Amino acid sequence: MPKQVLDVGSCGYDHSSLKSLIERSFDAKVLQAHGPADTLKMLREQTFALVVINRKLDRDHADGIELMKTIKADEQLAETPVxxxxxxxxxxxxxxxxxxxxxxxxxxxxxxxxxxKLEPFLG
Structure with a gap:
């Protein structure tokens, strides 16, 4: 079963580029989230080998580092690599x-x- 990667806050072009790179290089599937709410929901409902967060989220320009801090402060999600x-x-x-x-x-x-950099999580 392929590993899952969550791409957070990328515009359509960047998401396509990242998805193409990961899916052709590893046995992995890339899913997309757009903001803090859907990211946290997806992380609680599914298992991800890696979460890649854009510095500024495309939809609302929220700070990606603040979202990382939220994930790392959550007991259930803290071990997820971001x-x-x-x-x-x-x-x-x-x-x-x-x-x-x-x-x-x-x-x-x-x-x-x-x-x-991706290999340790997706290889």
């Missing part, structure tokens, strides 16, 4: 401080280094 999708180094550092594993930016989607 990763930030952002090209900004300071945002990546803030995400790791909030409990995220090292993430990557949209500009690195096709790079080998991105696959290496």
């Amino acid at each position: 990763m930030l999708l952002s090209n900004y180094e300071d945002a990546q550092a803030a995400a790791e401080e909030a409990g995220a594993v090292p993430g990557f930016g949209k500009l690195a989607l096709g790079k080998e280094s991105t696959l290496k």
